[in-house]
Amino acid sequence: MDFIRNYIWEILIGLNYVLALSAVITILLKKLNPTKTLSYIIGLLVFPFVGLIVYYLFGQEYRKSKIFSRKNVLNQSVVKKIQEQLELDSPEIDKVDNLLDEKSKLIPLLYNSLKSKLTINNEVKLIKDGDFKFELLLEDIKNAKHHIHMEYFIIKDDKIGTKLLKLLCDRAQDGVEVRIIIDDVGSSISSRMKRQLKDAGVEMFSFMPVLFSKFTGKMNYRDHRKIIVIDGTIGYVGGINISDSYVNANNDRYWRDTHIRILGEGVKPLQILFFTSWDFASEEELNISGVYFPEHGCKAKTPLQIAASGPDTDWSNIMEAIFVAITNAETSIYITTPYFIPNDEIITALQVAARSNLDVKVIVPKDSDSWVAEYATNSYLEQLLEAGVEVYQYTKGFVHAKTMVVDNVFGTVGTANLDYRSFNINFEVNALVYDRNFSKELTALFNKDLEDSKKIEYEKWKNRAKTTKFIEAIARLAAPLL
The missing domain is CATH 3.30.870.10 (Endonuclease Chain A)
Known part of the structure; x- marks a missing residue:
C-alpha cells in the first residue's frame, strides 16, 4: 500500500498509456478516415485521461451494429406491403429519367443502399423560417384525426415549445395518438411538462439517454432528425427545431432556416423511418397496422425520395x-x-x-x-x-x-x-x-x-x-x- 501511495501518479499514467495504446491499435485496425484517426491518436497520446474520456464518449463506431437494427420494423408485413405499393412502373420512371438526365443515378443509389423508393404523388411546400413553419404546423396538429408522430433533436419547453406541447396534450385528451421521440442531449423539457404530457396520454421516449444509462458510452450518436407525421398523410422535414431560437418574432437575432411540408406518398417513408426510431427508443413490442398508411388522395406530381443515414444504415x-x-x-x-x-x-x-x-x-x-x-x-x-x-x-x-x-x-x-x-x-x-x-x-x-x-x-x-x-x-x- 505504501508503494501504491508513493507512486500513485506514475501508476495511473502507466495505466492510462496501456489503455491508450490499446485504443490506438483498435483505431488503426478499424481503418477510419485518416484525419479522424490522427485526431484520436493525438488526443489519446498527448492528453492523459482526457483523451481516453473523449475517445470513450465520442470515438466508438457502431455503424451496422445490432443495437441499431431496423429489422423489427422493415420485416413487418404491413411495411413490406407499403414498400411494394411504392414501386413505380416503367413509364413513370422514364418520365423522371428524362427530367433528371444524369441526376437519375441518385434514384437507384438510394434504393440499393436503403430500399428508399421514389414517390411521385406529392405536394411539397417550401418553408423559409420558423414563424411560417409553426403557423402551418399548429394548424395541422389542431386538425389531426388519428395520430401525431414527432421525432426531434431539439424540443424545448420555452414559449413556442410550451404552446406546441400543450396543444399536443389537448389533442391526446381528444383521443388522438401522440408519440414523441426527443434526443436526450439536444432537448430540454422540464419534469413538470413531462408529467403533463404523460398525464394527458402522450407517449414520449428519449433517444439514447446518456445519464445513468447503459448507453452512456454512445452519447456521440445523436438523433439529429426533425420529423413530423400527421395522420400518415402530412409530413414535415428540414432544419427547424422546436425552440424560441427559431421564431424570429421572439428572437433578437434573425434565424434563417429551411423546412418543407409534404402531402402525399412521400410521407410513408417518413412514417417508416419514425417507426424504426420508435422501435429502438421505446424498446416496446411494435405491431404496425395499415391505419398508419392511409390513402392520401394527393393528385400533385412532385417526385421525391427520403434519404436517411446513421449508424443503422450500411452506407453514408x-x-x-x-x-x-x-x-x-x-x-x-x-x-x-x-x-x-x-x-x-x-x-x-x-x-x-x-x-x-x-x-x-x-x-x-x-x-x-x-x-x-x-x-x-x-x-x-x-x-x-x-x-x-x-x-x-x-x-x-x-x-x-x-x-x-x-x-x-x-x-x-x-x-x-x-x-x-x-x-x-x-x-x-x-x-x-x-x-x-x-x-x-x-x-x-x-x-x-x-x-x-x-x-x-x-x-x-x-x-x-x-x-x-x-x-x-x-x-x-x-x-x-x-
Missing part, C-alpha cells in the same frame, strides 16, 4: 447522394449550410465542378453559433476559393438551412449539415426533390440569401492573419469530433 447515404449530385451537375450547384466541415470527397467534387466552369456557390454563416465550428468551417474555405468556388458569408443573422439545388432540376432539404458528424455519426434525414418548379423556388430563396450575404474575396481571405489561420488549423484538427 446522404453524403453519397450529395456527392453524386455534385459530380453529375452540368451547369450549377448552390449550397447553403451552417457548418461546412466536409470530407475529402465533397471538397474534391466541388473543386472539380468549379474548375470545370460550373456555377458553384456556397453560403455559410459569418457568425456561427459555435466558435469552434466557425473556425473549422473557415479553415476549408481557401481550398474552395482557390478552385473558383464562390463563397458567401450570411450577414443578416444566422443561417441554419441545410439545402442544395443542382441544375434547377434537383433540390434537397433536410437535417444533414455538410460536416463529418452528419455524414457519419448522427441520425439524419433529407428529402430529395426531383422537380423543376421546386428547384427554381429553392434557387430563388438561395439568391435572396445572397442579397443578405457578403462574398469572400480570395486574395483578401488568403492573406488573413497568421494567428487566425493557426486557430483554424487547431479547430480543423478537432473537426471530426465536432
